Amino acid sequence: MEIGPFIKLHRIKQNMTQEELAEGIVSESYLSKIENRRTEPSADVINMLCTKLGVEIKGEEDTMLKEKCQEWFDMLFEVNSKEDISNKYQELQEIIDNNYSHTQVLFEIHKIRYYLIMDEVNLALKQVNNLKEISNTFDNYQLYFWMKFKGNYNSVIEEFGQAIRLYKLAEEKANQIDISDDEAADLKYTMAVTYSKLRNTLEVIDYANKALEAYSKNYNFIRCAQCHILLGISYRRIRIYDKAIKNYNLAQHLAKLNKKDDLIQLTNINLGHLYASKGDTQKAIDCFKEVLEDEEALGLKERILSITSLVKEFYRSRNHIEARKMVSEGNKLLSEIDKDRFKFFDYELRTYKYALDQEHELFESFVIGEFIPYLKKQKNYANLVIYANMVGKHFEDIKKYKSATEYYKLANYSYEQLIRI
Structure with a gap:
């Protein structure tokens, strides 16, 4: 990182204005030129600015520090x-933050990924905004991770279209630089996951198979299991159930070999969805129940x-007593966490609660006024099919046939969009 962007980054991180940092050292306009690489400041000016920021300038790059940072990057x-x-982060942070080092820019970019892993989404966004100010100084290697980790952030907040756009930019950068085989495989896997969220099934199969090939060569069987789950989901969506079950079985086998209970139960969730899509309600219920019995795994x-x-399976099979129990359990769980992070599930539970309690006015105002507009905004066509049909059936049951037709048309339109994807 050049000295100007370095000074700018630390000023932004400390919430200092250019006026505050420049005071007593240089003019505000001259500081702006330094930060934006439009002038070469003297060593004395650099030292005074860095002293005010509380950072030191190291004479040469610390090889050991670079190696330690790379170890941490590989852990993410x-x-x-x-x-x-x-x-490891705590060990590195103080050293990196208080010294001018070329390693720092990569460390700062990787902090986006770190905050997301630690479930500190707001801190990840803050880091993105801080780095945006100096992103025009990044080289291709830095830009690769910048695009990838911004994609990770957008994926976490469920902006999957924006996420895949950023991953494609990262993929372009990857063709121009030298990255490790593990890193290349992770990008392919990440893109497969995101394409799955967008229900772009052919792209999922393509990227998941490429990632699977790379992980198999490196004996990364946990990632192999995750790739098989993605392939199982894709084949289930296009109703090639034998291939879906084959991939789920391979995923479970690898998960059991590696004693990964979370992956075993994730496979059970997806087997439940498979049986639900085939109309085998009892088998679906058995799979989902098995997951809930293992509280520590997920x-x-x-x-x-x-x-x-x-809730959906019990409602579909008209077992309203069990459906209500599950709605209650879901609401209890949501009350203990940030609902905004799980807005979709909150909307689903409220929809079924109103439907089960036959609160027709609340059902109509909520699903039509909030849930369906939310699904439209997210372009979540798969769930638009489900809930537009649910509203259509509701209006049909109370003999409002004109309204029923409107929502059946929305369901058909959403299904057409889904097929197009």
Whole structure:
């Protein structure tokens, strides 16, 4: 990192204005020229600015520091322990933050990924905004990670279209630089996951198979299992059920070999969806129940997903008593966390609560006024099909046939968009 952008980054991180930093050292306009690389300041000016910022300038790059940072960069995958990742970060942060080092820009970019792994989404956004100010100084290697980790952020906040756009830019940069085989495989896997969220099935199969080939060569069987799950989801969506089941079985086999209970239960969730799509309600219920019985294996998102899936299956089979129990359990879980992060599941639970309690006015005002507009904004056509049909059926049951036709048309339109994807 050049000295001007370095000074700018630390000023922004410390919430200092150019006027505050420049005071007593240089003019505000001259500081702006330094930060934007339009002039070469003297060593004395650099030292005074850095002293005011509380950072030191090292004479030469610390090779050991570079190696330690690379070790930490390599740890930034969900399969590694959050505690180990955090301990390594704490070890590096003070050294990096207080010294001018060419390693710092990569460290700062990787902090986006770190905050996302630690579930500190707001800090990740703040880091993105801080780095945006100096991103025009990044070289191609830095730009690769900048695009990739911004894509990670957009994926976490469920802006999947923007995420895939950034991943494609990262993919272009990857063709211009030298990255490790593991890094190349991770980008392919990440793109497969994002394409799955967008229901672009052919792209999922393509990228998942490429990632699977790379992970197989490196004996990364946990990632292999995750790729098989993605392939299973894709084949289930295009109703090639035998291939879907084959991939789920391979995923479970690898997960059991590596004693990864979370992957075993994630496979059960997806098997539940497969049986649900085939209309085998009881088998679907059995799969989702097995997941909930293993409380320690899954995170909150997977538990809520299992609960809402059970709500749907019980509702579909007219077992309203069990459906209500699951709605209650889901709401209890959501009350303990940030609902904004799980807005979709909150909307689903509210929809079924109103439907089960036959609160027709609340059902109509909420689903039509909030849930369906939310799904339209997200371009979530798969769920638009489900809930537009649900509203259409509701209006048909109360003999409002004109309104029923309107929502059946929306369901058909959404299905057409889904096929087009």
